[in-house]
Amino acid sequence: xxxxxxxxxxxxxxxxxxxxxxxxxxxxxxxxxxxxxxxxxxxxxxxxxxxxxxxxxxxxxxxxxxxxxxxxxxxxxxxxxxxxxxxxxxxxxxxxxxxxxxxxxxxxxxxxxxxxxxxxxxxxxxxxxxxxxxxxxxxxxxxxxxxxxxxxxxxxxxxxxxxxxxxxxxxxxxxxxxxxxxxxxxxxxxxxxxxxxxxxxxxxxxxxxxxxxxxxxxxxxxxxxxxxxxxxxxxxxxxxxxxxxxxxxxxxxxxxxxxxxxxxxxxxxxxxxxxxxxxxxxxxxxxxxxxxxxxxxxxxxxxxxxxxxxxxxxxxxxxxxxxxxxxxxxxxxxxxxxxxxxxx
Ligand code: FAD
Numbered sequence: 001x002x003x004x005x006x007x008x009x010x011x012x013x014x015x016x017x018x019x020x021x022x023x024x025x026x027x028x029x030x031x032x033x034x035x036x037x038x039x040x041x042x043x044x045x046x047x048x049x050x051x052x053x054x055x056x057x058x059x060x061x062x063x064x065x066x067x068x069x070x071x072x073x074x075x076x077x078x079x080x081x082x083x084x085x086x087x088x089x090x091x092x093x094x095x096x097x098x099x100x101x102x103x104x105x106x107x108x109x110x111x112x113x114x115x116x117x118x119x120x121x122x123x124x125x126x127x128x129x130x131x132x133x134x135x136x137x138x139x140x141x142x143x144x145x146x147x148x149x150x151x152x153x154x155x156x157x158x159x160x161x162x163x164x165x166x167x168x169x170x171x172x173x174x175x176x177x178x179x180x181x182x183x184x185x186x187x188x189x190x191x192x193x194x195x196x197x198x199x200x201x202x203x204x205x206x207x208x209x210x211x212x213x214x215x216x217x218x219x220x221x222x223x224x225x226x227x228x229x230x231x232x233x234x235x236x237x238x239x240x241x242x243x244x245x246x247x248x249x250x251x252x253x254x255x256x257x258x259x260x261x262x263x264x265x266x267x268x269x270x271x272x273x274x275x276x277x278x279x280x281x282x283x284x285x286x287x288x289x290x291x292x293x294x295x296x297x298x299x300x301x302x303x304x305x306x307x308x309x310x311x312x313x314x315x316x317x318x319x320x321x322x323x324x325x326x327x328x329x330x331x332x333x334x335x336x337x338x339x340x341x342x343x344x
Contacts, residue, residue, distance in 0.1 A: 002109055007031050009316055010102055010112035014087045016306055017290030017305030018118030019072040021031020024313035025116075026079030027337055030320065035104060037123035038253075042069030044051035044197065044291075045302075047124055047253060048327045058303060068302075076341040084108070087209045088123050090259045092286070100285060117265075117272060117281070117288040118309070122255035129249045131219050140202050140285075141227040142219075142247045147172045154245025158182040158230060160216055161250035162190040165199055174208050182242065184212045212242070236302040260292075268294065278315035279308045285319065 009025050015037035040046055040200070045054075046064030053062040063071070076196045087104040092115065095101050102110045126144040129135075132141055143151065147169050148214050157178050158308075159169045162185035173181045188211065190197050203209040213235050220229030220241065231241035257270055264270045266282050271294035274280060279287045288310050290305035319324050331337045338344040 002107060003031065004101070004109040004111040006111045007033050008112070008320055009114045009116060010035065010089075010100075010110045011118055012102070013082075013118035013120055013290070013292070014038070014041045015084070015118060015120045015290060016045050016068060016072060016117075016156045016302050017309055018043065019069070019076060019279075020306050021116050021185050021289055021309040021312065022081045022083075022116055023072070023076040023079065023317065024309050026076060026081060026339060028313050028315075028317040029330075030317065032112070035084045035087055035110075037086070037088040037125070039086040041073055041083070041085070042066070044309055045069050054302070056301070056303065068192060069128050079340065085102050086256065092259075092263045094283075098285065107158060114285045114287065114310075116312055116316075117260065117286065117292055118290045118305075119257070119260055119288075120255070120291045121270075122257040122260070122292075124253040125258070126249070127251040129216060131216060133219055133221060133225075135219075135249045136225060137219070137227050137247075138168070141245065142249065144249050144251075146250070147176075147248050149176070152246065153178060154178065156182065156245040158184060158244045158247045159250065160184045160251075160325070162187065162192065163250060164192045164196055165253060166190075166248075166250035167192050167196040167249055170200065170203070170209055171196075173248070174203060178208050178284065180208060182210045182212060182244070184214065184230070185218060186213065186215050188213045190334060212240075212241075222245075237265065271298075277311065279312040280315060287316065 008030040008082035009032040011034040013035045030329035091103045157173045212213045214232035218231040268278045272288040274293045289308040
């Protein structure tokens with residue numbers, strides 16, 4: 001078994017609230033790390049509305065989702081927390097000494113004196129294409145993720161989807177030298193950035209990308225179970241099919257609460273009930289903040305999540321250092337906080 005990483009607090013979820021949680025724990029001089037399923041920081045702000053301005057953050061007239069994430073990340077940089085991206089925490093179990101053991105899907109293990117669940121509306125997972133026989137091809141000729149340089153793509157790679165990620169997948173395959181990349185999407189317009197769409201149209205005009213409009217209906221396999229073709233339902237009602245050697249699927253991400261549902265947290269309507277004074281759940285030393293938590297009057301707003309993260313950090317400091325006096329310090333006047341933030 002891998003040697004566990006030991007931390008005062010493990011934060012599950014790097015959305016805006018998880019990031020601010022890490023900042024507040026850092027001000028308490030507690031060691032912490034944050035883990036997220038997504039390969040980037042920012043949760044819903046980064047995934048669902050990076051370019052939309054938020055207008056109700058205190059004192060910020062307008063700040064896009066991406067800018068907020070960038071600002072939160074810059075603010076916590078001096079505290080140098082560890083972050084592990086692209087990994088889902090899949091288990092939470094109690095140790096005899098009162099600590100919590102958590103493991104991610106890759107088998108990395110954490111031993112944490114406390115845990116903060118900042119899991120939002122859940123871990124974002126790729127929306128899957130449901131077709132007969134697809135599971136057996138996953139990881140060999142079919143992927144629900146972006147192409148990586150060592151994926152075998154063969155002579156006839158396909159991409160299914162029309163968003164920014166789908167078009168990026170097309171560009172990556174073109175750059176790998178595929179003679180032609182086939183793109184299948186239900187419409188002939190794409191919900192992607194204008195520059196990407198322009199680049200796509202150019203590649204189509206050059207014959208480097210072949211456009212198909214329709215919904216995939218079936219995968220064709222040969223006797224040895226290899227993917228050899230794709231059939232789809234075209235907008236004119238026809239059912240054309242074409243040879244294929246690989247298929248990258250990009251249909252967006254869906255949040256799912258996933259493993260959290262099995263952790264005896266007493267979930268009510270997909271939220272974790274907490275004590276509003278500390279944000280502690282019914283498991284001692286396990287806290288929940290942000291969209292995932294609930295208490296009377298809870299609002300799923302970023303500013304409320306920031307408040308919860310602040311309360312949780314103070315409650316965790318009191319829990320882990322019960323003998324130390326707990327003094328409220330201001331960043332404007334505390335030499336200790338200023339030293340931590342590198343602003344002294
Ligand atoms: P999230 O942002 O959901 O982040 C949770 C993170 O946890 C995710 O990245 C997820 O991958 C990760 N995660 C979950 N489970 C696991 C696991 N087991 N292992 C690892 N990682 C895990 N709020 C406002 O205040 N003002 C607005 O103007 C505003 N506009 C919005 C517009 C839209 C379109 C949407 C969808 C929301 C808006 N919100 C707004 C709401 C705001 O985005 C949420 O309140 C906020 O994102 C909650 O932050 P969070 O950190 O709690 O959760």
